Amino acid sequence: MSARVLHVRPPDLVGRPGLVRPVPVDRAGTSGPTPKQARGRAWRRSSRGFYVPSDVDGESPQQRVLEASVLVPGDGALTGWAALAWRNVRWIDGCDDHGSRRPVTVVTPGCRVRPRPGIEVSHERLLPGERLSHDGVVVTGPLRSTAFEVRRAPSPVAAVRWLDLVAASDLISLEEMRAYAETLTAWAGIDLLRWALRYAEENVWSPPEVDLRLTWTVRMGLADVVCNRPVFDLEGRHIGTPDVLDLRAGLVGEYDGELHLAGKQRAKDLRREGDFRRVGLEYVTMVASDLPQPADFMRRTRDARARARRTPVSERTWTITPPPWWVLTDTVAERRALTAWQRDRFLRQRAG
Structure with missing residues (x-):
């Protein structure tokens, strides 16, 4: 036997x-x-x-990446969202805006991989230096992976969102991406990448903030809009860090998702709004229903800006100039320079 x-x-x-x-x-x-x-x-x-x-969860984005990795030929790599998800970029779930699963992309100059359900193949040029092994999976570097998604984005807002979210992970800076874009002279989608770089930010804390900011800057043409910039009173006390701030008018813009609608978080938000108003800032809120149809939010913004402009700049009691002891974390370069202890101390809020 x-x-x-x-x-x-x-x-x-x-x-x-x-x-x-x-x-x-x-x-x-x-x-x-x-x-x-x-x-x-x-x-x-x-x-x-x-x-x-x-019993292994085949719906997990990273498991999908790992299962696709065994198909990558010796001259290829995984790219796009799959490579970024494998590098632990937040908010990447491998789905499109409608919740449908997106295919994992294998980029290879050759033809040794065939498309199949869940796998697509790109034959774009791939230089050896753009391939790297991370935790046992061969992926393209963050610049190449991000540019791939931006160039194929279904909308300008989606293109900017890719840049914002990857920069928020500190894997790329916008300066690095601008230099990389110069090497892609005739590539498909390069004009969209260049356009998105004009509106991208390095300090986004959540995806809806991108839509809020672009509603102001692209749809409404507002200038001098900053993202997650700490606000202080004139004695150097930290008032709060709004999602977006219109410096010219003195207007705070916040996105409130479901978490903000009830309980302790709602009470905290009301106190926060009061703190901003006490130093002379006006306040307007975007909610989930404003994302697909922002016309009403734009009207509220215009009304709030009109009220904000009644306070002369000379009478403002707020500033975005930090006190000397404040540790700056607004840019990728500033965050990369932090020690491990500082990252845990000062970036904890955005990781929550």
């Missing part, structure tokens, strides 16, 4: 709990499932010839 072959379970990826790299069939059952086991319920086929245990 032959010995019973037990199911082998691939270990979780080191440093990535819950993520399992696909393995090929192994007739001995020591490094992967046997052919019979692979046909059973305990295993799920991730791609032709590769399997993962069936």
Whole structure:
């Protein structure tokens, strides 16, 4: 009687709990499932010839990336959202604006990978220096990955959002992206990338802030708008850090999602609004229903700006000039210069 072959379970990826790299069939059952086991319920086929245990979450963005990684040829890499999700850029879930799963993109100069459900192939030029291995997966660098998504973005707002969110992770700076864009002279979508760079910010704390800011700057043509800039009174006390601030009019703009509608957070928001008003700032709020149809928010903005302009600049009791002891975190360069302790202390709020 032959010995019973037990199911082998691939270990979780080191440093990535819950993520399992696909393995090929192994007739001995020591490094992967046997052919019979692979046909059973305990295993799920991730791609032709590769399997993962069936209880592994195949909907997880990073698991989808890991399952696609075994298909990457020697001259290729994963790019776009998949490469950025693998680098732990926040807010990237691998879905489009309608909640549908987007394919993982394999970029390769050759033709050794075929498109299939969940996988698309790009044959754009790929230089050796644009490929890197991160936690065992070959991806394109952050500049290449971000530019790929910006150039293919379905709308100008979406293009700016990609730049904002990746810059918020400190993987790229806008200065670095501008220099990189100069190397993509005739690439498809380069004009959209250049346009988006005009409106991008390095200090975004949430995706809806992008829509709020662009409603002011692009739709309404407002100038001197800053994002997440700390506001102080004239004695140097920190009043608050608004989502966006119209410096010319003295107007705070905030986005309130579901978290802000009830309980302690609502009370905190009301106190915060009062603090801004006491130093002479007007206040306007965007809510979720304003995102697809911002006309009413724009009317509220115009009304609030008219009220704000009644306070002469000479009578303002607020400033964005920080006191000498304040640690600046407004730009990628400033955040990269922080020590580990400073990052934990001063960037904790945006990581929450």
